[in-house]
Amino acid sequence: MGGEFDQLSGDQLQEFFLDFVVLSIEGRVIADIGARGISMSPDIEAVESAQVQLHDFIEGCCRVHLAGLLSGLTTLNNSDIDQRIGEIYEVAFSLIAEAAEDAT
Numbered sequence: 001m002g003g004e005f006d007q008l009s010g011d012q013l014q015e016f017f018l019d020f021v022v023l024s025i026e027g028r029v030i031a032d033i034g035a036r037g038i039s040m041s042p043d044i045e046a047v048e049s050a051q052v053q054l055h056d057f058i059e060g061c062c063r064v065h066l067a068g069l070l071s072g073l074t075t076l077n078n079s080d081i082d083q084r085i086g087e088i089y090e091v092a093f094s095l096i097a098e099a100a101e102d103a104t
Contacts (some may be wrong), residue, residue: 011056016069018059018062018063018066021066022055022059022062022086023083024059025058025085025088025089026054026055026058027087028089029058029092029093029096030051030054030056032093032095033093033097036097038097039079048062050096050099054092054095054096055091057095058088058092061088061091061092065084065087065088066081066085068085078087
């Protein structure tokens with residue numbers, strides 16, 4: 001596998017980065033749900049549906065709010081990216097927490 005990462009095109013690097021950010025935010029939201037003791041529905045299908053919706057929401061937000069910033073990976077402004085990621089996380093966490101409260 002050595003060297004393959006170095007051979008990715010700019011578009012492939014952007015996709016890799018976006019996928020990484022999406023999964024990172026999603027994992028953070030799920031971890032915080034557990035850490036804050038937010039109860040989810042006992043219905044497994046409802047929880048799975050909420051997870052799919054969370055993933056789709058985060059992915060959509062990342063594509064809208066980050067894709068334009070990633071046109072040149074070498075010139076990324078970490079502060080702007082961190083701010084946008086934080087905003088996406090906050091909205092995603094609020095949505096899933098509200099949904100969990102409504103389901104219980």
